Amino acid sequence: MNTSKGKQEPDHLLILVHGIMASPKDWTYGEAVLKRRLGGNFYIYASSANIYTKTFVGIDMAGRRLADELPFLQGLSILEKLAAPLAPLIVGRTGAQLFLTDGDPSKPPLLLQMASDCEDKMFILALAAFKNRVLYANVSYDHMVGWRTSSVRREKDLIKPSHRSLEGYKHIVNVEYCSPVSSQAPHFPSKAARAKEAAQRTPNAENTEEYHQMMEEEMINGLQKVGWRKVDVNFHSSFWPYSAHNSIHVKNEWLHNAGAGVIAHVADSIKQQESRPCLSANL
Secondary structure, eight states: OOEETTEEOOOEEEEEOOOTTOOGGGGHHHHHHHHHHHGGGEEEEEOOTTOGGGGGGOHHHHHHHHHHHOGGGOOOOOOTTSOTTTHHHHHHHHHHHHTTOOSOTTSOOHHHHTTSEETTEEHHHHHHTSSOOEEEEESSOOSSSOHHHHTTOOGGGOOOOOOOOBTTBTTEEEEEEEOOOOOOOOOOOHHHHHHHHHHHHSOSHHHHHHHHHHHHHHHHHHHTTSOEEEEEEOOTTSSSGGGHHHHTTTSSTTTSGGGHHHHHHHHHHHHHHHTSOOOOOOO
16 A cells, blocks of 8 residues: 555546446436545546447447556456347447347457457456456346346356345345356357357347357356356335345445445455455555
8 A cells, every 4th residue: 555645545446437428427426435444545437438428339449448448457458128129220330249239250259258268369268367246136137138138147156146135235136156167268150150140140039049049158158267256136015116126236326325335245246356465465
């Protein structure tokens, strides 16, 4: 820790990134709470590189913008309910990437690449460099991202969610650590290429279902190579349960304050990890 005239300088960087068609304002409450609870040892930054329609350019382009926004990192640039045919029209290149129909039919989609280490894109190796990886997932009432997707689980791994909150953290119903699982690297067989081509040509439910199932299994195989702490959130008892997608990070303090316990849990979890020996960053 560096000090200057008694003022504490940050040792850690915490970047807050909003979702599609959003802005740093989504993190107004969360940023304030995290700053208050974590103190001056953390530099907390809400990204503004990809606001609103800029989120439509693609996951890779948005990632490069974020990296350019934070030059001091000195690192390399690295809707589930929405019908797949409409995604590219509504959210542009990002939509095609989210529904795995981006790029040449013979090439693996970006999200599959991001679940593996390939060529000069070492995504899993980058994830493994972090001491901890935590997923916060809504078990229900999330109209954008399903429980299975946000928690990186297979359908058979889902169990009936608890309705009882953990003490001190309202609406958090379960915390589970999943150890790394050794598995083959994700691959993109010719069968998947044919299915991708069909999904691109005629993006109906019949063509996309089998393709998505194949890709889902491959992505899970890749992502489970590192350990994950999975935090399940259930807003069933909140006043507006169907706003779970926005409540989990308190997009608006007055409309989505049911998620205050989630933000508190994030802060306390980070603080707990900080108290353990780890490598400090030179910011």
